[in-house]
Amino acid sequence: MKFDSARELAPAPESKSAATIKPQYELFINGKFEKPASKKYYHTINPATEERISSIAESNQADVDRAVKAARQAYEKTWKKMPGKERAKYIFRIARMVQERAREFSIVETLNGGKPIRESRDFDVPTAANHFFYYAGWADKLEYAFPNRQASPLGVAGQIIPWNFPLLMAAWKIAPALATGNTVVLKPAETTPLTALKLAEIIQEADLPPGVVNIITGAGATGAAIVNHPDVNKIAFTGSTDVGKIIQRAIAGTSKKATLELGGKAANIIFDDAPLDQAVEGVINGIFFNQGHVCCAGSRLYVQESVFDQVLRKLKDRMETLIVGDPMDKNTDIGAINSKAQLDTINKYLKIGLQEGADMYQSSCKLPGKGFFCRPTLFTNVAQSNRITQEEIFGPVLTIQTFRTDDEVIAKANNTPYGLSSGVWTDKGSKIFNLTTKLRSGVVWANTFNKFDPVSPFGGYKESGYGREGGLHGLYAYVNVK
Amino acid sequence: MAKVLTNTKKIQVHLNGNGKEQVPAKRLNVLKTYKMYVGGQFPRSESGRYYPALNKSGVTLANICLGSRKDFRDAMVSARSAFSGWSARTAFNRSQILYRIAEMLEGRRAQFIDELLQQDVPVKQAETEVSLSIDRLVYYSGWCDKYQQIFSSVNPVACSHFNFSVPEPMGVISVVAPQNSGLLGLVSVIAPVIAGGNTCVVLASSEKPMCAVTFGEVLNSSDLPGGVVNILTGKVKELAPYFADHMDVNAALYCEKEEATIRMFKEKSALNVKRIHLYNDINWFSEEGQSPYFIFDFQEIKTTWHPIENIAGAKSGY
Numbered sequence: 055m056k057f058d059s060a061r062e063l064a065p066a067p068e069s070k071s072a073a074t075i076k077p078q079y080e081l082f083i084n085g086k087f088e089k090p091a092s093k094k095y096y097h098t099i100n101p102a103t104e105e106r107i108s109s110i111a112e113s114n115q116a117d118v119d120r121a122v123k124a125a126r127q128a129y130e131k132t133w134k135k136m137p138g139k140e141r142a143k144y145i146f147r148i149a150r151m152v153q154e155r156a157r158e159f160s161i162v163e164t165l166n167g168g169k170p171i172r173e174s175r176d177f178d179v180p181t182a183a184n185h186f187f188y189y190a191g192w193a194d195k196l197e198y199a200f201p202n203r204q205a206s207p208l209g210v211a212g213q214i215i216p217w218n219f220p221l222l223m224a225a226w227k228i229a230p231a232l233a234t235g236n237t238v239v240l241k242p243a244e245t246t247p248l249t250a251l252k253l254a255e256i257i258q259e260a261d262l263p264p265g266v267v268n269i270i271t272g273a274g275a276t277g278a279a280i281v282n283h284p285d286v287n288k289i290a291f292t293g294s295t296d297v298g299k300i301i302q303r304a305i306a307g308t309s310k311k312a313t314l315e316l317g318g319k320a321a322n323i324i325f326d327d328a329p330l331d332q333a334v335e336g337v338i339n340g341i342f343f344n345q346g347h348v349c350c351a352g353s354r355l356y357v358q359e360s361v362f363d364q365v366l367r368k369l370k371d372r373m374e375t376l377i378v379g380d381p382m383d384k385n386t387d388i389g390a391i392n393s394k395a396q397l398d399t400i401n402k403y404l405k406i407g408l409q410e411g412a413d414m415y416q417s418s419c420k421l422p423g424k425g426f427f428c429r430p431t432l433f434t435n436v437a438q439s440n441r442i443t444q445e446e447i448f449g450p451v452l453t454i455q456t457f458r459t460d461d462e463v464i465a466k467a468n469n470t471p472y473g474l475s476s477g478v479w480t481d482k483g484s485k486i487f488n489l490t491t492k493l494r495s496g497v498v499w500a501n502t503f504n505k506f507d508p509v510s511p512f513g514g515y516k517e518s519g520y521g522r523e524g525g526l527h528g529l530y531a532y533v534n535v536k
Numbered sequence: 537m538a539k540v541l542t543n544t545k546k547i548q549v550h551l552n553g554n555g556k557e558q559v560p561a562k563r564l565n566v567l568k569t570y571k572m573y574v575g576g577q578f579p580r581s582e583s584g585r586y587y588p589a590l591n592k593s594g595v596t597l598a599n600i601c602l603g604s605r606k607d608f609r610d611a612m613v614s615a616r617s618a619f620s621g622w623s624a625r626t627a628f629n630r631s632q633i634l635y636r637i638a639e640m641l642e643g644r645r646a647q648f649i650d651e652l653l654q655q656d657v658p659v660k661q662a663e664t665e666v667s668l669s670i671d672r673l674v675y676y677s678g679w680c681d682k683y684q685q686i687f688s689s690v691n692p693v694a695c696s697h698f699n700f701s702v703p704e705p706m707g708v709i710s711v712v713a714p715q716n717s718g719l720l721g722l723v724s725v726i727a728p729v730i731a732g733g734n735t736c737v738v739l740a741s742s743e744k745p746m747c748a749v750t751f752g753e754v755l756n757s758s759d760l761p762g763g764v765v766n767i768l769t770g771k772v773k774e775l776a777p778y779f780a781d782h783m784d785v786n787a788a789l790y791c792e793k794e795e796a797t798i799r800m801f802k803e804k805s806a807l808n809v810k811r812i813h814l815y816n817d818i819n820w821f822s823e824e825g826q827s828p829y830f831i832f833d834f835q836e837i838k839t840t841w842h843p844i845e846n847i848a849g850a851k852s853g854y
Binding site: 184201203295298299300302303305306307314316471486490491494495496497498499500501502505507509510511512513515516517518519520522525526527535 | 686689691692693694695697699701704706707786799802803805806807808809811829836837838839840841842843
């Protein structure tokens with residue numbers, strides 16, 4: 055099919071006027087924006103244009119120490135003593151203020167991270183606000199959450215978040231920590247610090263007691279300093295499995311608690327009785343949402359042999375219609391890859407796939423001359439043992455295999471060290487429950503994919519990490535129960 | 537080898553083949569060989585090694601298998617193969633099997649008390665320990681089909697989907713059992729693990745290993761499928777590293793306070809992101825020794841989504 059002429063849409067760029075980005079950002083420590091002890095700054099860029107958009111403070115050990123001290127003091131002097139209903143009102147306030155400034159957050163998120171404005175506007179920002187709103191309400195109801203037990207906060211939580219959903223991950227980390235009475239030192243990802251710093255502005259405006267939330271920027275060394283700080287009681291990390299393992303080792307000699315949300319390699323399974331058009335739409339959403347920078351992305355597609363040809367044709371047709379380009383354009387489906395480094399990683403895997411003898415198909419779309427972009431890609435003729443089916447690529451790259459029986463596909467889907475999510479497409483209810491109980495992953499989407507909600511616990515089995523975020527179960531990550 | 541058995545009963549009158557009474561001056565006891573319990577069988581250590589279980593006065597009570605790394609790996613294979621069957625049993629069935637274990641243990645009360653006495657446990661405490669062990673199994677039998685309702689949730693998502701979260705067993709658990717209690721500690725850590733549908737490889741108390749072996753016999757006569765519980769005997773120092781670094785272990789449980797071992801467990805667990813639990817401050821003789829939260833410690837939460845068709849509203853579908 056040819057879509058290139060009829061589908062050409064006029065540009066519909068989002069205006070940047072609703073947002074301001076300062077030329078330089080400081081560290082948010084003890085309720086104030088402070089210059090880094092390191093005196094160092096680094097540039098943060100727009101990955102769609104490679105233009106510098108702001109200078110960001112780089113924290114060193116002394117900065118981390120200041121932030122942890124502030125958090126400790128706030129914990130001991132104010133936050134842990136504050137009645138739950140008062141804590142709740144602060145968190146509700148944050149939720150409301152994020153809602154009020156939603157458009158601004160969306161624009162900044164897209165400019166800094168490269169994700170389509172449609173996604174940051176319709177998904178990231180509203181879901182982040184809702185997350186605060188949900189956990190706010192828990193703060194004075196914790197005695198109902200843990201039957202026959204009393205919950206107490208852990209203390210200072212060190213939180214390290216990734217670049218794929220910068221504001222949303224900040225909300226996932228901060229909201230439950232505050233609701234349960236902990237204080238926070240949060241480090242956003244090196245490449246996407248801006249929405250977290252905007253959130254710091256809101257936290258300041260909301261008049262949260264100083265030190266309850268501290269937001270400090272920097273790269274891996276800053277994260278390591280948080281993990282290794284002796285006065286941190288809890289580490290919450292979302293990121294790669296490799297770094298998760300380093301953290302697990304680093305805190306081995308301590309009594310620090312941890313929750314880890316790590317990588318994934320989700321199976322998405324289409325049976326021959328599935329509504330194929332909806333399934334294909336789900337597969338597209340599963341792997342190309344947020345350029346495939348999603349730990350729970352449906353990156354391994356399993357199609358029942360009898361419908362393979364049909365599904366493959368529909369997939370290719372649908373891929374042709376995806377609009378890749380300016381993330382600020384409201385029609386864009388796939389925005390910019392988050393960084394040069396990530397684009398290199400993805401391209402490395404495309405090469406590996408070809409070397410392994412797989413057949414590669416990419417949509418014929420034009421890519422912008424500047425910025426980091428990748429065509430939506432699928433591989434057929436792949437084996438279970440291929441690196442492209444085993445390793446997390448974290449980009450818009452799908453592998454497709456076939457299967458004949460339920461047992462075969464269950465075995466193949468579970469044949470991975472990961473266990474974050476999986477998807478099943480079939481019209482038969484009993485088959486859904488057979489699959490959803492046997493797939494070893496923390497989230498299973500049946501006849502849908504990539505759905506998230508503050509009330510819905512999210513987290514992995516096996517090497518996808520431990521602990522849950524979201525819902526009632528997300529509270530366990532931040533309390534001792536006695 | 538001088539084995540001392542305290543229950544040397546009064547010599548009983550026996551009949552010989554001729555129907556005439558025969559009264560031996562002193563009957564020679566049949567001594568038990570203490571072997572490990574792996575995959576529903578009672579093998580010796582593949583290593584051929586043993587160590588003597590001594591009482592306080594230094595008398596050898598029995599020769600105990602000195603388990604090896606290979607024994608642990610064999611036990612892991614059994615535990616992994618038993619996992620899909622055991623976790624797929626209905627909760628009701630698991631409940632009945634745990635109750636059956638309690639029944640079998642009750643029937644062999646005297647034997648366990650005797651073994652504890654041999655291992656220098658005072659008589660009152662030995663009786664309490666066995667009674668509590670039986671009661672603990674009954675307690676967890678009751679939880680098998682109830683903890684799911686306590687720890688699950690239906691989540692009211694803000695879109696047209698049905699969404700629920702349920703606990704599921706983690707998989708294969710490696711357990712270094714409490715060392716100071718030969719039976720109650722062992723039962724208190726095995727019961728919640730298997731009540732939750734997991735399988736396990738357990739290292740018994742090194743000092744007091746006899747009840748663990750005999751408990752294997754109880755398990756073996758309780759309808760519990762072979763491989764669900766595998767009990768090794770041996771030295772913690774030698775075997776604990778394998779319990780911590782084996783790549784097919786989903787979670788590990790360590791029950792002592794030895795700092796270096798705790799650190800070792802946590803460090804090695806990073807190899808495959810094992811979950812680690814430390815039960816090193818729990819009085820198994822008290823109420824805090826039993827709780828559904830011990831079951832929950834070895835559960836994963838799985839969240840399932842499905843769309844709700846909203847025909848008239850035409851807003852959902854898949």
